[in-house]
Amino acid sequence: MSRTLLQSPFFRFLTPAHKRPVEEHLLKDAASQKLIHEAESLIERMIEKADGQNKQRVIKRKHKEFVIKIKLTHKQITLKMNDTKYTNSAIHKRITITCYRKYMKAKNGVGVIREASIHYLKNGRAHVRQVAESTLFNGLFYRIHRLDEAYTNGTSSALTLAEVNSLKAPALNKQQDISLIRQEAIRYLDTVKKFSVDPLIENRLTRIIKQVEKLxxxxxxxxxxxxxxxRRMLKEDIPNLLNTFLSLSMKNQLDHKEDVFVSLSQMELTLITFYEQLEEKRREHMNHLLRLQKLRYEQDRKS
Known part of the structure; x- marks a missing residue:
């Protein structure tokens, strides 16, 4: 079924409330972003300490504003994130994500998602929504799949094609604010950089982000x-280029490294050109205002 149909008001009307995707703007406050980031960091530390032994683990982290719990069994991995009564978040929420271990039940090379729900209070009413399709949780799902791999085969920096696909950026939304797109791009690139990206490529990516900031x-x-x-560059072109590049073998990555670098350099040059055009438009606007004021006030003096 197409994404357009899934997002249509008619389809949402027919979809049970607990199966509808969460409205992402509800989770873009600083407190919610911190909760997601802390959960990602906790899973990263578990991955780093994994020794390849398939053992059960329960890790719990308590904070004044939230509690994070990760439970790893032979059957599944469960992540729970709960706000406490001291949270500064606009909504009080409880998030549960459960994924089967890959060897138990898999699809496209990763464990099947069993549950991905958020329970929250808004305007005094309780709501249940899904987070599986939310772009804000891409990093968490990716790390859960990596955790599964780490506790089965040991920590590895190699990326499978299925894992790379889980890094894909969300569909392009032409109306989305550029600052939010830039923030998502930074989060995406931070994830990619964890996998020994060539320093030249990493530097070029950083320069691209800085050019976007200037725009x-x-x-x-x-x-x-x-x-x-x-928008397309940040949401589609760069993720597609890097996802494909990282899915290659090390030998093929070396063969294509220069091509990727050139492609990213062309993107940066495009952004620089846009910035120069902006400067020219600012200058023209300034000259227009000066001419307008001159005509306006010279006429006032004559009258």
């Missing part, structure tokens, strides 16, 4: 096609 303030001054190019 951010006056992004609306760009033409429609230019804005579309920037």
């Amino acid at each position: 951010q303030e006056d992004f609306d001054l760009l033409d429609y096609e230019e804005k579309h190019t920037v």
